[in-house]
Amino acid sequence: MKTARTCIMTVLAICLAVSVIIGVRYVLHADDEIMPAGLPGSPRDGSHGDSINPTHVPAQNLNIQIAGLKVSVWRPRQPHQDRVPLVIFSHGFHGSSTQSTFLTQALAEEGYLVMAPNHADSLKGAFYKLFILPEVAFSLPDNWTDSTYRDRANDINRLIMALENDRQWSAQIDWANIALIGHSLGGYTTLGLAGAWPTWRQPRIRAVIALSPYVTPFVRNHTLSGLNIPVMYQGGTADSWLTTSWVRRPGGAYDQTPSPSYYVEFKRAGHFAWTDLTAGYHEEIRFYCLCFLNRYLKNQQSTCIDRGFPDVSDVRSK
Numbered sequence: 001m002k003t004a005r006t007c008i009m010t011v012l013a014i015c016l017a018v019s020v021i022i023g024v025r026y027v028l029h030a031d032d033e034i035m036p037a038g039l040p041g042s043p044r045d046g047s048h049g050d051s052i053n054p055t056h057v058p059a060q061n062l063n064i065q066i067a068g069l070k071v072s073v074w075r076p077r078q079p080h081q082d083r084v085p086l087v088i089f090s091h092g093f094h095g096s097s098t099q100s101t102f103l104t105q106a107l108a109e110e111g112y113l114v115m116a117p118n119h120a121d122s123l124k125g126a127f128y129k130l131f132i133l134p135e136v137a138f139s140l141p142d143n144w145t146d147s148t149y150r151d152r153a154n155d156i157n158r159l160i161m162a163l164e165n166d167r168q169w170s171a172q173i174d175w176a177n178i179a180l181i182g183h184s185l186g187g188y189t190t191l192g193l194a195g196a197w198p199t200w201r202q203p204r205i206r207a208v209i210a211l212s213p214y215v216t217p218f219v220r221n222h223t224l225s226g227l228n229i230p231v232m233y234q235g236g237t238a239d240s241w242l243t244t245s246w247v248r249r250p251g252g253a254y255d256q257t258p259s260p261s262y263y264v265e266f267k268r269a270g271h272f273a274w275t276d277l278t279a280g281y282h283e284e285i286r287f288y289c290l291c292f293l294n295r296y297l298k299n300q301q302s303t304c305i306d307r308g309f310p311d312v313s314d315v316r317s318k
Contacts, residue, residue: 073115175204
C-alpha cells in the first residue's frame with residue numbers, strides 16, 4: 001500500500017513539474033489579440049484571402065471571443081462561399097487552445113476550419129490556475145461521473161450553437177461534417193461528447209480523434225461500447241500511465257470501442273508528444289490525423305491509415 005502511494009505521489013510530482021514548464025510556455029506565448037466573433041475574415045498579416053486551393057497553403061490564424069469563450073481559430077485560405085468541415089480541438093488539463101499548433105495549423109492548411117476553445121482549467125492568461133487541482137483526482141477514476149468536467153462539454157456545445165447562430169460563421173461550415181480532437185483530458189472530453197457519457201452525446205459529431213486520452217472512467221464503466229461514430233486513438237509506449245494501461249491493453253478503450261475504430265502507437269512517445277513541446281513525432285501524428293479525417297469528413301477512401309512508419313510500433317483497425 002505504501003509503495004502504491006509512493007508511486008502515485010511520484011507520478012503527480014512529475015506531472016506538476018511538467019505542468020509548470022508547459023504553463024510558462026503557454027503564458028509566454030499567449031496571443032491575446034481578440035477579434036469579434038462576427039468578423040471572421042482578415043488574416044493577421046493584413047493580406048487578403050485569395051481564392052486558392054486550400055491544400056498545403058498557409059492558413060489564416062486569429063483569435064475570437066464567442067459564446068463567452070476565448071477561441072483560437074485556424075482558417076483555410078479559400079473562397080468564402082465554399083463550406084468546409086469543422087474540427088474542434090479540446091486541450092489537456094492545464095493546457096491551452098494553442099498547445100498543439102503543429103496539428104491545428106496543418107489541418108487548416110488541408111482545408112479544415114479548426115477552432116480550439118480555452119476551457120476553464122486552461123493556464124492561458126491565468127498562470128495561477130497551475131495550483132488548482134483536478135475536479136476529481138485522476139487516480140480515482142471510479143469517482144468520475146458524467147458531471148465531472150461537464151463544463152468542458154458545455155463549452156463545445158455552446159461553441160457549436162453560437163457558430164450555427166452566427167450568419168457569417170455558419171455560412172462557412174459544412175454542418176454535416178464536424179469532428180472533435182482532444183489531448184489527454186481533452187480526449188476524455190471529446191469521447192464523452194461522442195457518447196462515452198450518454199448524457200453528453202452531441203449528435204452533430206461525425207468523428208473523434210483521442211490523443212493520449214484519459215479514458216479510465218469510461219473503461220471502468222464500460223461506456224465506450226455506446227459509441228456509434230468512427231474513433232481514432234493515438235498513444236505512445238512511454239505514456240504507460242494512459243496508453244498501455246488503459247487504451248491498448250486487452251479489454252481497454254480500443255477493444256471496447258465498436259468498429260470503425262483505429263489505434264496508432266508511437267515508439268517511445270510520451271504524454272506530451274502531441275503538443276508543441278516536443279517535435280519528434282509531429283509529422284506522423286499529422287499524417288494519421290489527416291488520413292482519418294479525410295476518410296470520414298471528406299469521403300476520401302484510401303488505405304493510408306494502415307501505413308507504418310519506423311517510429312510507429314502498432315497500428316490497428318477494425
